[in-house]
Amino acid sequence: MSTEMNPRTNTDPRALVDEVVAELPGWLPAQRWFGGKDRPVTGVRALRTTVLSEADPVLVHLVVEVSQPDRREPYQLLVSDTVDNHDATGDPELAGRLLDLLADGATVDGLAFEHEPDVELNKGLRARPITAEQSNTSLVFGSQYILKLFRKLTLGENPDLVLQRALHRVGCDHIARPLGSITGRLNGEVTTVGMLQQFLPDAVDGWAMATTSVRDLMAEGDLHADEVGGDFAGEAQRLGQAVATVHADLERALGTQHADADDIDKTVRAMTARLDSVVAAVPELRPYVPALREAFEAARDTPGAIAIQHIHGDLHLGQVLRTVHGWLLIDFEGEPGAPIAERTALRSPLRDVAGMLRSFDYAAHQLLVGQPEDHQLAVRALEWSRRNRAAFTEGYAEAAASSVGDPRERGYLLRAFELDKAVYEVSYEHANRPEWLTVPLSSIARITGEGKR
């Protein structure tokens, strides 16, 4: 899109939409949140146009359908005639209007801005986009609220909103309070396009916390992980308690089921199928295939009933926040890129535990990636990972609901989930960050080499 030299204020909204739609094929692939960078954009058409402001300046909420070979997906945009590239999410005042609409509980042309019951919102705050966001755009209003605009839209209610509302209903302490939502009809379905939550200015994400600790350990020549000032085990344990508490609250709010033999069989086959497809692309994985298959099959032998329920679905250290009141979980959207049916399916909470265990491994090893091999540092990284994984699991076991129990008592299952996640990471790193491939591969080597627990 062109950069406007002179802001215009008399554009007709329809003309603006036409202009934007025409420019999108060139502009979209450069956007961080655009999920279709692997293929060319062959066409863009407007699905839904909501004029939020007719003039001075024009502000339009726009849903477009992006066509690519074998794929057509809806994306959300907020556009104006007065800003660079027409993207109004970067303009504090224009984007601030979304908050005012939410506060008013307004409905504009079928697009409903609603605040949660018993919530009163302050108006007139300026919006600031958060730059770290990957697949969505989040706006912070005056350090009080955060509005997540889902860029690629999924038909129906977004699981992020559904789960966090349910958690709030049962009084869960480990989430940021949901405050409002923006919904509209898309292909006849009520679809979540935005979600407003309490913003926590004092929060730090778990990845930053953990890597601070790892950095501290790596800087010490002779001290062990339990001797350094930056020891993270206490935090990891409290984090484990928080995750277990959220699982228990999700169970309380939305119930639990038992996986039957068919579910288990499907799960094992899915893990094996993923392995087959990944190993075809990544030959480095080949030596571990027999052990991996064995580990996946062993998941069938888990004694007792396996509880399945709603879970976070994509839990890692970047999805948790440390605040002065403890740990919070965010982004209950499930694994981005996975089909919606998979994202909302009931699964074992041990999936989340496995995801977090993997994340501890990543945090421990991230400083080593791309560096010449250093045995001392590799030993330290492993030590950190072991200590904090154990502390996390301990904390989880302390607070786990009886339906889930101590994850260590389901070692086969947890191990299978962790290896499945690692296989996924192998494929991801192979495609995106080849330097990092050693992290999941070395974990797979270690876990399979350690034998069955």
Place this chain on the structure above:
Amino acid sequence: MAEDPRPDAALTGLEGVPHTGEAIGADGLLVEPQAEDFRSARLAPREPGWFKGAVFYEVLVRAFTDSNGDGTGDLRGLASRLDYLEWLGVDCLWLPPFYASPLRDGGYDISDFRSVLPEFGTVEDFVYLLDEAHRRGIRVITDLVLNHTSDAHPWFQQSRSDPDGPYGDYYVWSDDDSKYPDARIIFVDTETSNWTYDPVRGQFFWHRFFSHQPDLNYENPDVQEAMLDTLRFWLDLGIDGFRLDAVPYLFEQEGTNCENLPRTHDFLKRCRKVVDDEYPGRVLLAEANQWPSDVVEYFGNAEVGGDECHMAFHFPLMPRIFMAVRRESRFPISEILAQTPQIPDGCQWGIFLRNHDELTLEMVTDEERDYMYAEYAKDPRMKANIGIRRRLAPLLENDRNQQELFTAMLLSLPGSPVLYYGDEIGMGDNIWLGDRDAVRTPMQWTPDRNAGFSSCDPGRIYLPVIMDPVYGYQGLNVEAQLNNQSSLLNWTRRMIEVRKQHHAFAEGDFTDLGGSNPSVLAYRRRWCRPDGQEDIVVCVNNLSRFPQPVELDLSEHIGSRPVELTGGVRFPTVGELPYLLTLPGHGFYWFQLAEVGDEGEAR
């Protein structure tokens, strides 16, 4: 052995100076010295709320300066150093007890509330110190132990020997040791019970601390009056207030843990009323080693701005500061401040890094306590009771950057800072000395004999001066640091000066600014001046030993310009984006947020 009938028999060294129990009146009451018997000091300038912005300095009379060459510091010696303290910027001295005492508990075992420990001098010497201090605008408060006396106190001697006399009911006596079983034993290392049998009276007496420190019986109205008169005695001489020692334990009640009882608060309200009615402007500071949400009770009723103590120590903050720097994480500090309730308008916290007692670990969880031990006390000799005997500099391995960071936090976190003597020059400790003496060695003034503390024969000194190669007085002393502009002493003085230029440090409200980096603690202090203008100070502390960036959300202050307070350097204006700062390892910044426009044009 025949018992000496004189009630002052157990007092030592007070021959020839006025003291309690020199005689007994016809009514059986002990004759006690009165304030009118002495000259009073001039009063400090009338300034309500002075304590909210004051910099306190804890100084041990014994350790500061010896005026008469007997090897022990004294009141006249301390008075001779007031120019130094005024230069440093100290507003108020806190003196641990200097009363007559057998010194079995560092002077907290008071044997006469109305006389001075002879080796420190006399009441007249104290009045001289007070007068000289007030002349320089420095106030003086001292410890007063309300809960108990020494067993050498004439009151106790009368109580044990004459159960039916006027003092018979001054202490908590019982025929057996079975009452109040729910009260914990505080000195678990030395005491096995809160009751001790007295063979003279043939009964047990109650004591929450050592068995030579019987608890006063506050059920007895005469005891309450006697202690209020003790307050009046020193207030009449001109003292500026008291640190009330061990306040939670005044009353006992069956079925409770005998701490923080309502009647204890009622008595504190009486003390406060005496101060407010008869001695306005003087302060009461509570020593209650409790969690902040419990300590706030000692400020009293918030609706009237507080009607018990004006100040209380914030105990849990200090170990959290140490832990935060070791963990390189702001959360230990942020958490404890988030858990600290609002205090009444007329009140203030006292905060400290070190004092004459150990690093207090009572208030941290077991897990944290184990951690603190592991970090700070690698040598088992450094542990004592529940605590660690180290000075600030050795605790921080003599790292200048950390000493500055810690001091900067002390001077900028909410509360009035209390410095511990010697820490302004980075003095060391001597862990080979027993009990708590490691941190009570003589102040190091000069490289001369006895560090300029005393002219006595070095063998006569009360504790040896520090002589090790790192902290020894030959190199580390006030004189050397005065002559060195970059010394810790000159730096500390400068920071105190800066602190005083901004009342936001004293009474400003506190907001944790959070931020993206867990190793950086940033907070804002905002004070609305009487003229309606705001004084806003932002403090940013890097708790890590590595350089760190931080992005601060200053969106409330878009358009303001941070001006660094020690050098006046103007930083870039706050814009729409998060404010980016980079800090060196253990670095910190203090900024004032100034409105843009009130700066000179560049030429």
